[in-house]
Amino acid sequence: MKSVALAFLGLLLFAMPAGANDTRTFNAMVALANRGDAEAQYHVGMMHNNGIGTQQDRSQAFEWFQKSAAANDPLGAYKLGCYYDGQGAGVIATDADQALKYKLVAANAGYARAQHDVALMYDRQGNSEEALKWWKLAGDQGLPEALFGLSRAYSAGKGTPRDLSLSYAYFKLAKVPAKNVNEMASMLSKPELEKAEKMVAEWKPQPTALTLKAFAGFTAAEDHLKAAKSQAF
Template identity: 30%
Template sequence: MRILLLLAVAILSPLVANIPARATSVAQLEQAAKEGDIKAETNLGLAYYYGQGVPQDYTQAVYWFRKAAEKGYAVAEDRLGVAYYYGLGVSKDYTQAVYWFRKAAEQGYASAEANLGAVYSEGEGGTHDYTQAVYWYRKAAAQGNVDAEGGLGLAYFKGQGVPQDYTQAAFWYWRAANHGDAVAASILGHAYFRGLGVTPDYTQGVHWLRKAAEKGVPEAQHALGVAYEYGRGVTRDSSEAISWYRKAAAQGDADAKKRLARLEGGGN
């Protein structure tokens, strides 16, 4: 879930894994998995999960994740948690999701720590506990997990599990934005325009909005259009404003559509 000026952590962030693309490689992987190799079991699960080298099959993915997870392999435990959270290959079950996320998180696996924080923050299945969310986000953020950094930004912005602190919120959004999170970059750009936790600075605002807008974040595209329309942090340029409004409008931004209609109609 993505909200303007707020960042909710995406629970499912694709794992980087060496998944063989050729059928012969998948066959070798399957053989190793059948012999009980936990990394092979997990990677075979990922192959089925993403449909790489084999037909996509969530049931088979879960089968192989469970094999490795039951041997205590954190990566597989985390992926099994994701499967239960979304109901992919198994019935949706938040209790089971938390169980497997926690198993992996207690081994220090950053993705699972961030996922557990997200579950506590979002409160799915009655698990709302902002203090626990912050606890797990901090652990994952200490390992550079971008989702957890954004989660801490949200926690400080809203005062959930920590005292509200826009300066700390901006810091964590900055960390996430520097790690490539486009939504965090958009939030940070807005923060610079509004002076929330940072000294107001249109130039910096435009810098971060552009990073987000170029990655397709509609709120950033809209805001960048406003910057060009009124010359805030950039030279005033109606053509550029129209270009960015069009991009935002194409993604359903209602205010961008109104601004676009006004500019294209020759309004002020």
């Protein structure tokens, strides 16, 4: 039965004209999602959320994110958390506890944006140590917002001893305007600046596979369909 469903999925992928790519992808994704594929359920939710291949419908998106999260897809859990965090206005009431719960699922799975969001939520709660931990994980992946959060934390000594060298390094890595970088550099001693510049020169972002998939967006959806199709034959 599974092979028949996946074969049908393959037909959907190639049966529509080239100008209907988004609709073709949406229909094929729904077919896969209805078979219980958690990642496909997330992609269907995103397509409803963004109006890709179908009319924008955030109520439908929310339902698909619920299904995806229930089936343990971390990106589905993240988007469900976003809806509870205010993106679902008019669909679901804001609920900070639910937002944190679901975003933590994705953060623990390695998604950089979820880690940054979790850091912000802990920071608002006054839990600076926990915020710093999650900003560091997201910053190590190269997320500019998280790098900026780290810079602010080290500058203010929030959750960590104050360290202007680290603050400057993360500030520069966050790709802020050069004028602001130069202004901050002038506040450091020569040894502090040398230490920071060495860190910047040696630093390399290390995004996880989950982060790369999330940032790939629609391309990741198409890749998932191709992978499902290859398993059908």
